[in-house]
Each structure stands twice: as structure tokens, then as C-alpha cells.
Amino acid sequence: MITVLSGGTGTPKLLQGLKRVVDNEKLSVIVNTGEDTWIGDLYLSPDVDTVLYTLADLINEDTWYGVKGDTFYTHEQLKNLGFDEVLKIGDKDRALKMHKSYYLRRGYKLSEIVEMEREALKIKAKVIPMTDDRVETKILANVDGKIDLLKFHDFWVKRKGDVNVLDVIYENCLYAKPCEKSLESLEKSDLVIIGPSNPITSIGPILSLKGIREILKDKKVVVVSPIVGNFAVSGPAGKLMKVKGYEVSIRGVYEFYKDIVDILVVDKTDKELAKELPCEVLITNTIMKTLEDKVRLAKNIIEFSGNL
């Protein structure tokens, strides 16, 4: 059994490789829900939806959200009516979000609804939201001289991450409970892969939930670094790691995961720096541009960790 911890871009790229390398019946993905939000009547679970679309081979690979080839008639018409959703939600994508909204309003748990969607999309791997409670990732920032607590989407989509970040907090993570199915899947796993997602806003919320880090201490955990050299391959991970006091390097990634990581997967460019890390290191090409890159990286990880 392999369990993967995922956000909504980096790890989904690796999942495209993994799903072609391992038995999908023995694959579970625990997904960050710290960016979930209501937009009007629509419940958005961006990272869960990206993982569902990725495993169903429907994902729009230019944006890493939404369905490839989708139309935006309803989004545009809402804007014409003066209701700007800000996030570009496609018509097919809207159906998935309406499906979640309908059942959430009728008291179903998010994990139960995602299970329905996984089956409807004929996905063999398990997709498990990190919690059925509400955990919200917030960005404490200095915006034009005023200290403000921003929702992740305000920070990342509206303001393009272009603010002076002071801190990142996971609201309610002390009281939220990990989803039962996520604990079960971690317990049953011979291997846990923490994908190359943003350590602070994608993996951090999952690890902040009671009991998760404890289970991972006794499991074989492979972490794929989202940082190459001194930069994130994409997005605000570098900036957010710095804010939380971590060096933007594979050393900083090791520090963030040091109590649970057994094998750190780093890019060839970090070969020298890797020598001083006190954990096992797999040095390989971790830049995933083509499907072959993704399959090769997935295969390298599975073989190196002795799970093929």
C-alpha cells in the first residue's frame, strides 16, 4: 500500500507518473483542504479537484486546475451579471463543485462526497481529503502598511502572492481531526510519499493535524523536494519557507520534514549539497516536463525505496 500526501500542482504531476507505475488499487492520496472555500453557493476544494482530475486524466495541464478543454460560459455570464467569481471556474468543473455543494448542504462529509466522485470518475486510487473539518490556511501580511490576515486565494489569486508575508497559519488545525480514512490508509502503508508540493501551504496543513506526524515517524517516508537550488520550481513555496524560518534549499526542506523523512529525493543540481544531509538521499532528475519525466521519477522513487 502506498499513500501520497498532495497539494494541487507539484504532487499531481508526480501522480501522473505513479499511476502508470504502481497498482492503483494499492494507492491512496491524502489531499490538502486548507484552501477550500465557498464562492457564493459553490464549494471549492481546489487541491482535491485537481487530484481527482489528474487521476481521471481530465486535468488542464496548463493551469493545474479545471478540466482540459472546458468552456466558461457560466463564469462569464455571472461576471456580466456583476458576480465576479475571480477564480475562473469552467462549466464542467462547476458540475463537480455543485455536486460537493449539494451534498455538503445535506450534511454529508467531504470524504463521503469525494468517494462518490472518485467512483463516478472511475478512479481506482483512493482520494481522501485530509480532514472533514474546516481548516483554513491564512496569510498574515503587511498590505500597504496595514497588517491583514488574508485567505490563501486573496493572497495567491487576487494579489498574485505579491505582498509582504509575515506568517502563515492553519486556522482550526488544533481542533480539526484527520479524516478516519486517512489514518487507516497511513497505518496500512508500507511507503508514504510526500510529493513535491509546497511544504508550507500544501503539506504543512496535513502534517498539522493531530496524530499525522506521529504515525509518519514509524513509516518509511520519501519526500520529494519542490525546491531545486535556492528556488521553488514554481509558486510561492520559497517565499513562504523563508517566512517560516527555513532556508530555501534542500537543507531547508530537510529541516521542515526532519522528524519524519527517511529518504529525500533531490535534483541532480543539488548533488554536492546532498552529501551533507543526515538522511538517505536519492539524486535524480526531479524536473517533470514530459510524461516520461514523471513516469521515470515515479519509477526511480519506487525502486529506490524497495517497493517495486
Ligand SMILES: C[C@H](OP(=O)(O)OP(=O)(O)OC[C@H]1O[C@@H](n2cnc3c(=O)[nH]c(N)nc32)[C@H](O)[C@@H]1O)C(=O)O
Ligand atoms: C500555488 C501552488 O499550490 P498548489 O497548486 O497546491 O501546488 P503544490 O503545493 O501541490 O505544488 C507546488 C510546488 O510544486 C513544485 N513543483 C512544480 N513542478 C515541479 C517539478 O517538476 N519538480 C519538482 N521537484 N517540484 C515541482 C513547486 O516548486 C511548488 O513549490 C504553490 O504553492 O506553488
Ligand SMILES: O=c1nc2n(C[C@H](O)[C@H](O)[C@H](O)CO)c3cc(O)ccc3cc-2c(=O)[nH]1
Ligand atoms: O490562480 C488561479 N487559481 C485557480 N484555481 C487554483 C487554485 O484555487 C489555487 O491556485 C490553488 O488553491 C493553489 O493551491 C482554481 C481551482 C479550481 O478548483 C477551480 C478554478 C480555479 C481558478 C483559478 C484561477 O482562476 N486562478
Ligand SMILES: [Mg+2]
Ligand atoms: Mg494548493
